[in-house]
Amino acid sequence: MIPLKPLANLPTHDVTNMPPHLGDQDLWREDVALREGVAREGGGWAGARLAAFGRIAGAVEIFEKADQANRHSPEIKAFDRNGMRINQVEFHPAYHDLMAVAIANEVPNFAWNHPKPGAQVAHAALTYMFNQPEGGVLCPMAMTYAVVPALRTTPGVGDSWIPGLLSTVYDPRDIPAGEKTGATMGMFMTEKQGGSDVRSNTTRAAAAGQTSGQGAEYRLTGHKFFCSAPMSDAFLTLAYTDVGLSCFLVPRWTPDGERNNLFIQRLKDKLGNRSNASSEMELQDTWGVMIGAEGRGVRTILEMVQGTRFYCCFSSAALMRQGLVQALHHTTHRMAFQKKLIQQPLMRNVLADLAVESEAALALTLRIGRAMDQGVADEGAAALARIATAVGKYWITKRAPGHTYEAMECHGGPGYIEDSIMPRLYREAPVNSIWEGSGNVICLDVLRAMFREKAAVPAFLRELEAARGGNARLDAATEALKDELNNPADLELRARSVTEMMATTLQGALLVQHAPAAISDAFCASRLGARWMGAYGTLPAGVDFAAIIERASPAS
Ligand SMILES: Cc1cc2nc3c(=O)[nH]c(=O)nc-3n(C[C@H](O)[C@H](O)[C@H](O)COP(=O)(O)OP(=O)(O)OC[C@H]3O[C@@H](n4cnc5c(N)ncnc54)[C@H](O)[C@@H]3O)c2cc1C
Incomplete structure (x- = not known):
């Protein structure tokens, strides 16, 4: 029998003129414009943190995880094996790893955890580095960051939610947020008949108890056409009361410890941003609490x-x-x-x-x-x-x-x-x-x-x-x-x-x-x-x- 010639010895496999692998990147040290810009705009005091994170975010391992998380898109698991509606989305383990790295390094909350001049600049730099290997995870990070000023308009609600959003622990468990070590938030504005034109919303909200207005409990009924990061612990959304379009916080779990009536209908098959889940959601008698003034939801x-x-x-x-x-x-x-x-x-x-x-x-x-x-x-x-x-x-x-x-x-x-x-x-x-x-x-x-x-x-x-x-x-x-x-x-x-x-x-x-x-x-x-x-x-x-x-x- 003639021994097989190993493939590596074939003349056609003598690879030349191809670049070596890029390897680990140091996204801070190797980016002069970033270092100069952060110092110039007031975030220089965060230099050591940013330097450390530049090596973390630029590691080959993170790029590989991002590749895996995007190749293996999330899948909806609307029901459990007994037919109970659970509205869950399953992610590749690499997605969870990336979420954990981002949250451990304050990608969603650096500016709020270090409130001093330059905090937003340093926050931007941190996120800029993390977004180089991975954009999908940035979506829940962005919403978790951005929701804080809106929650502060209603201290009674904000006080119970903001600490979880400022946590450096990623807790993916689908349990009531009060029992978790960290939380994330999303936002549903877009409906089928209108996205940019949010005043064309058709979702209705009715007071659930004797009180109404800011901080009161409501029941929402309607649909939302684009709901990214649907495994977030809560979402801000818009619905009409008799007074006008208002903003509500809708959690995955009600204060009674029951699953809230959030029905994920399907996940979108997207061009990119594939590690991140974007869903369509129905709201039927869904529990929510009003954030901000009634009728001032857009603001x-x-x-x-x-x-x-x-x-x-x-x-x-x-x-x-x-x-x-x-x-x-x-x-x-x-x-x-x-x-x-x-x-x-x-x-x-x-x-x-x-x-x-x-x-x-x-x-x-x-x-x-x-x-x-x-x-x-x-x-x-x-x-x-x-x-x-x-x-x-x-x-x-x-x-x-x-x-x-x-x-x-x-x-x-x-x-x-x-x-x-x-x-x-x-x-x-x-x-x-x-x-x-x-x-x-x-x-x-x-x-x-x-x-x-x-x-x-x-x-x-x-x-x-x-x-x-x-x-x-x-x-x-x-x-x-x-x-x-x-x-x-x-x-x-x-x-x-x-x-x-x-x-x-x-x-x-x-x-x-x-x-x-x-x-x-x-x-x-x-x-x-x-x-x-x-x-x-x-x-x-x-x-x-x-x-x-x-x-x-x-x-x-
Ligand atoms: C991957 C992905 C994830 C998303 N996740 C979320 C989410 O989590 N939560 C959420 O609420 N939304 C989400 N969206 C929805 C997104 O914010 C909207 O799709 C977007 O704001 C546009 O709204 P629309 O799709 O209704 O388009 P339309 O409002 O119908 O707009 C269509 C086009 O018309 C243009 N247009 C609109 N009005 C005017 C005007 N007056 N003059 C000139 N041009 C105009 C727009 O610029 C746009 O180019 C997501 C979208 C994508 C693609």
């Missing part, structure tokens, strides 16, 4: 939405950063036409352009974080946080899908293959633009902020003026933006272009003030120049490509 739940929209900003910035890291790694090692790809002029243009976008997204996100920190005591900062969150939510999330796609293309064919992380980053990217208010709705919200918050536009313009004289294109863009803002004609029709101008001008102002000249010059010469069409790899000649790529490279 109350918007307290939460401000936070989830902030999450969308740094989630998309994180996807950009990780795509860039992957692209830099691949092109550093792969040869084509006698040169490393990273040495080919046109590839350098693409990589540098991706790096500029990534840094601009991060700079804006961290600046919003500082405005949120300062907004606690400063009306102007609060107004800036309000409008800049909407501007950032629109623009950063809008730029992310093209960015991940371009980073994927830097890999050539292997980038399109599931062995690489790039398809997962790419599938994840659009969701931040769609949920928590889709693009148009967010631009209309920018207009709302402009007109309702008198301090918003002046605070925004002050940010731009701080960079005056630093770059001629930026100065011209600031003047052009002022003209746009002063022109009331067809403002709704122009809301996207106005928001885009606000975003790029603010990013330019931040980079001119704080980033190396190579970055800010490239940003202003492209995004604020006359010929920019938005595609990556179109930076003009004269840009310092070497400096930009060097700064973005993990090894720098």
Whole structure:
């Protein structure tokens, strides 16, 4: 018998010119723009925590768990073996591991557990790092973080729920929250007949006892079309009373220790974000307690939405950063036409352009974080946080899908293959633009902020003026933006272009003030120049490509 030749010895399996595995990443130490930005915006005191977490979140093991959790999507288990309705969702063990790592490291609650200047900035940095390996777990983290201000409107309820949300223990047991060591929360706003248009809700709420209004018990009946993280311990939702649309906290278990009437109908089969469960839910005589003032439900739940929209900003910035890291790694090692790809002029243009976008997204996100920190005591900062969150939510999330796609293309064919992380980053990217208010709705919200918050536009313009004289294109863009803002004609029709101008001008102002000249010059010469069409790899000649790529490279 002829012995079989081992496959490894076949001439065709002599693998050359393929990059080595990237290995463990240090998502803090290897990200100069992140370290500088956090220090600049007031979160420097959290440096040691962030440094430790950068190694945890960047470990190969976490990336592998994220891969598993996304490959093995959650499954609904509506009934137990006896036919009893239990409304459970089963997750791959890797999902639970990721939840435990995130919660142990305060990804959902750092800002509330360390309430001092810079807390929101450090929180953003923590989450930015965790979102690089995994976006799905970020959904329950975002809602658990964002719900706290809304709960504080109703201390009687908030006092019993907030401690569990601030816990660093992940407790996935489906038991009453009072018996658990930690809790998470979700949010149901969207119904079939209306998502953005929340006033078209059809869910009704009737007082369950003699009292009504804030803090009173109600019974809710209706349906919700998008309910992510349905294994959360409680949810904020909207329903009509006779007074108007109101906000309610609906727990999985009633105060009597019974399963609440939450009926998960099915899980959504999603494009991306597959480790996270998103469900459709029926409410039938479901127990709830009113949060915030009766008839002011939209205002109350918007307290939460401000936070989830902030999450969308740094989630998309994180996807950009990780795509860039992957692209830099691949092109550093792969040869084509006698040169490393990273040495080919046109590839350098693409990589540098991706790096500029990534840094601009991060700079804006961290600046919003500082405005949120300062907004606690400063009306102007609060107004800036309000409008800049909407501007950032629109623009950063809008730029992310093209960015991940371009980073994927830097890999050539292997980038399109599931062995690489790039398809997962790419599938994840659009969701931040769609949920928590889709693009148009967010631009209309920018207009709302402009007109309702008198301090918003002046605070925004002050940010731009701080960079005056630093770059001629930026100065011209600031003047052009002022003209746009002063022109009331067809403002709704122009809301996207106005928001885009606000975003790029603010990013330019931040980079001119704080980033190396190579970055800010490239940003202003492209995004604020006359010929920019938005595609990556179109930076003009004269840009310092070497400096930009060097700064973005993990090894720098
Ligand atoms: C994966 C995933 C998970 C989700 N999880 C949750 C969740 O947990 N809880 C929850 O409440 N929701 C959730 N959503 C729902 C999401 O927030 C909504 O889908 C989104 O806000 C848009 O609402 P809609 O689907 O009803 O679209 P519509 O409101 O019908 O909007 C459709 C399009 O029209 C645009 N549009 C709407 N109004 C206007 C206008 N006046 N002018 C111009 N254009 C307009 C929108 O921008 C959008 O592009 C989730 C969505 C996804 C994809």
